[in-house]
Amino acid sequence: MSWKQQVRRFEVAFNYANSDHWQTTESLKNRIAAFRAQHPNYGLSMALFDPIVDWKLRKQRGRTEARRDGLTEPLLACVTGCAFTVQHRRPEVLASVQVGILASLPGVGVGLATAILALTFPEVHGVIDFRVWMVVFQEDKQSFTAQDYVRYLSELRPFAQEAGWSIQKADFMVWSFYDELTSASTRTRRKRRAAQPER
Secondary structure, three states, X not given: OOHHHHHHHHHHOOOOOOOHHHHHHHHXXXXXXXXXXXXXXXXXXXXXXXXXXXXXXXXXXXXXHHHHOOXXXXXXXXXXXXXXXXXXXXXXXXXXXXXXXXXXXXXXXXXXXXXXXXXXXXXXXXXXXXXXXXXHHOOOOOOOOHHHHHHHHHHHHHHHHHHOXXXXXXXXXXHHHHHXXXXXXXXXXXXXXXXXXXX
């Protein structure tokens, strides 16, 4: 069974109402959309950027916090505003440029840059991550470039179209599928250890 078939099957049984991560994702998307409707040329505020960092990095946030020390509200607003308004007729070129612009911010790598894009433009962006890369390409990869992101989108876009989902939702389902696989594997290992006789 292909990864696409496995993710589609996983989604059928996915409990959206009981998923805190899904609810947080939807809330963030709605907050960003509402803010941009009121401030279309502003980019992001620090009040929106902080929860995006929490959403993407979770417990790993502290490891990169010092790198974002020089990030100010005016700089954040200017750079994100540029990334949000830049245009190009070729989607792959636009995605690469947008990631490059956002990754120029202090403490913002490619992963966090794609998270900003996915939450702001869910119809056309997803989040690059070692989990989704493993599902889609069966490769263990821990760091990513803008071109890696373009490659990932080239696989994710037709999958999202086939499923009738936004690219961000397709990405979320791939991520959640990996998370479920690893959780199930962990539960199996624990059961096996518990069943083993004590020495």
